[in-house]
Amino acid sequence: MTTIMIGYDLVRKDGMDYTKLEDAIKSLGHWWHCLDSTWLLNTNLSESQVMNHLLNYIGKSDRLLILTPSRPSGTWYGFGEECSRYLTSNLG
DSSP states (O other), rough: OOEEEEEEEEEOTTTTOOOHHHHHHTTEEEEEEEEEEHHHHHHHSSSHHHHHHHHHSSSSOEEEEEEOOOOSSOOOSSHHHHHHHHHHHHHO
């Protein structure tokens, strides 16, 4: 499994229901969502496969970034125990 980062900037117009976007992300693997517009996702899917799936749930004016972190670990601040545990287990 690979950890993929998903980030988005949603315009929130045109009557879009973004709960469907969140449900779609959750359906793709084990996820972390401790920042408003950033997700980490453990999945067997490629970045392109995740992108193609999520494009069904955003508007034409929204922005979506999907990448695989290249560093084997990172650093963070201000997250609770559950969020930190996910980061330690999946990025370390």
